[in-house]
Amino acid sequence: MSEPGPLDGIVVLDLATLFAGPLAATILGDFGAEVIKVEHPLKGDPSRTHGPAKDGHGLWWKMLGRNKKAITCNLSSDEGAELLRGLAARADVLIENFRPGTLERWGLSPDVLREINPRLVIARVTGFGQFGPYSKRPGFGTLAESMSGFAAATGEPDGPPTLPPFGLADGIAALTCVNAIMMALHHRNANGGDGQVVDLAIIEPLVTLLGPQPMIWDQLGIVQERTGNRSVNNAPRNTYRTRDGRWVAVSTSSQNIAERVLTLVGHPEVIDEPWFAGGSGRAQHADLLDGYVGGWIAERDADDVISAFEKAQAAIALVYDIRDVFADPQYRALDTITTVEDPDLGPLRMQNVLFRLDRTPGSIRSTGAAKGAHNQEVYGSRLGLAPEEIDRLHAKGVI
Numbered sequence: 001m002s003e004p005g006p007l008d009g010i011v012v013l014d015l016a017t018l019f020a021g022p023l024a025a026t027i028l029g030d031f032g033a034e035v036i037k038v039e040h041p042l043k044g045d046p047s048r049t050h051g052p053a054k055d056g057h058g059l060w061w062k063m064l065g066r067n068k069k070a071i072t073c074n075l076s077s078d079e080g081a082e083l084l085r086g087l088a089a090r091a092d093v094l095i096e097n098f099r100p101g102t103l104e105r106w107g108l109s110p111d112v113l114r115e116i117n118p119r120l121v122i123a124r125v126t127g128f129g130q131f132g133p134y135s136k137r138p139g140f141g142t143l144a145e146s147m148s149g150f151a152a153a154t155g156e157p158d159g160p161p162t163l164p165p166f167g168l169a170d171g172i173a174a175l176t177c178v179n180a181i182m183m184a185l186h187h188r189n190a191n192g193g194d195g196q197v198v199d200l201a202i203i204e205p206l207v208t209l210l211g212p213q214p215m216i217w218d219q220l221g222i223v224q225e226r227t228g229n230r231s232v233n234n235a236p237r238n239t240y241r242t243r244d245g246r247w248v249a250v251s252t253s254s255q256n257i258a259e260r261v262l263t264l265v266g267h268p269e270v271i272d273e274p275w276f277a278g279g280s281g282r283a284q285h286a287d288l289l290d291g292y293v294g295g296w297i298a299e300r301d302a303d304d305v306i307s308a309f310e311k312a313q314a315a316i317a318l319v320y321d322i323r324d325v326f327a328d329p330q331y332r333a334l335d336t337i338t339t340v341e342d343p344d345l346g347p348l349r350m351q352n353v354l355f356r357l358d359r360t361p362g363s364i365r366s367t368g369a370a371k372g373a374h375n376q377e378v379y380g381s382r383l384g385l386a387p388e389e390i391d392r393l394h395a396k397g398v399i
Helices: 020-030 059-064 078-088 110-116 141-147 168-191 213-220 255-264 268-272 279-283 286-298 302-311 322-327 329-334 375-383 387-396
Strands: 011-014 034-039 068-072 093-096 121-126 197-201 238-241 247-250 316-318 337-342 346-351
Touching: 011 020, 011 078, 020 034, 020 059, 020 068, 020 093, 020 121, 020 168, 034 078, 059 346, 068 375, 078 110, 078 375, 078 387, 093 168, 110 121, 121 168, 141 168, 168 197, 238 286, 247 302, 255 268, 255 279, 255 286, 255 302, 268 286, 279 286, 302 316, 322 329, 375 387
Parallel strands: 011 034, 011 093, 034 068, 093 121, 121 197
Antiparallel strands: 238 247, 247 316, 337 346
């Protein structure tokens, strides 16, 4: 039996799909919250069939649905909405990502839910937020990656804007959503007050991560262009190919690291150049510095390069694919990829919880369950419904 997590006693209703809202609920569940995953009786969460599957079991769902009790409920039906209102009366958090106006149409607006349970924190995760000219549009992480400025600044200078090959915007929105929920819970608990509504637009968190770009445009009229793997803030910063065909990434964000790197590759003379004294000056001489560093690395095998950089206390890393992540001794020491027993697939390796707490650590207690697997448990224990009533609702298509 796992130790209680820091969110033990917090009840979360996860009404969201694809992918920011559900991932936020997963993280809360990893750290002890009781997460009740609410899915449509027929459609289910699309992540169940998203991406590769094994023996008919979607692998993405096994991770995204972990530590959740899976129930079904047709929220658009009168009886389904009534069931949800009953669950909300006994919950701390509700996460949803329907288009603005959908919950209101079903009689499940924040005003209705908070009248039932004033302490409820309601997180509304949408592509564009609850108001504004785009609020009714369908919104996905890909659109956020496009509209935030991320794609425009990513890729080679002579290539197209580049989107990430995974759900970057959704993932960042999920982490942001968790922070927002925890702030709302803290305010509620510390001040003896009510819950509140979180309005999270997926297009916004990535804009925050652009750093100074908005101010640079505002004050200097400069738009950051695509620079490949180079940085506009410092150099040398790039990926370089070793003699044995591997790729390494070098970072010189701090001045002393930059000096160590150029000394290591045999060009300490550039350290005395006035332009070398700051990251911006070095970035303006990226061709020269990349030539020095890339040329040195190209003459050596990856193991020798890594060893020399570590000895010089300079920052370097091999460019990994997922096979390397599995094999790396540091990731193994951290148990970043952990083994979980799955009832369908047996031992299953997946990402561990996000961080370590020494007193109330998180844990993976279960993998993604079958759709409606916990209907009897949740509706019986939380709403007091008899088994025959649950069977009736199931036969009617309400759950």
